[in-house]
Amino acid sequence: MTTENTALRTRYNRTRDENERLESEVSKLNNKVSNLEQISKPLAGLEDQIKELRAQNYELQSWRGRAQSLSISLEEEKRKSKALPQESRDREADRKGDDLYKQEINRELSTVL
DSSP states (O other): OHHHHHHHHHHHHHHHHHHHHHHHHHHHHHHHHHHHHHHHHHHHHHHHHHHHHHHHHHHHHHHHHHHHHHHHHHHHHHHHHHHHHHHHHHHHHHHHHHHHHHHHHHHHHHHHO
16 A cells, blocks of 8 residues: 555656646646737727728829829810910900901902992
8 A cells, every 4th residue: 555655746746847847837828828918909090990990092093093083174175275266366366267258259349230
């Protein structure tokens, strides 16, 4: 019986030592988990800010696209408005030329008749 008791005592001591070592390891891991949780709280806030900033960025890109489109439209309108007066002047000059030509023809006809 004594040999058996000694073997059991030795086995008990080894198991107890292993248990203490494992408890110490669990305690260290719990501390690491606690530290990681403290670190992750601000990160979660930052992730929310990142999502919000991405949404704002998308919205701003959308507005920039609209602004560019309006700028192009405005440039086209400016170009057209510059072209219209020139076209009007050209038409006016053509009309005056036509009027002078008609007057000349009428004068010639009146002299002939």
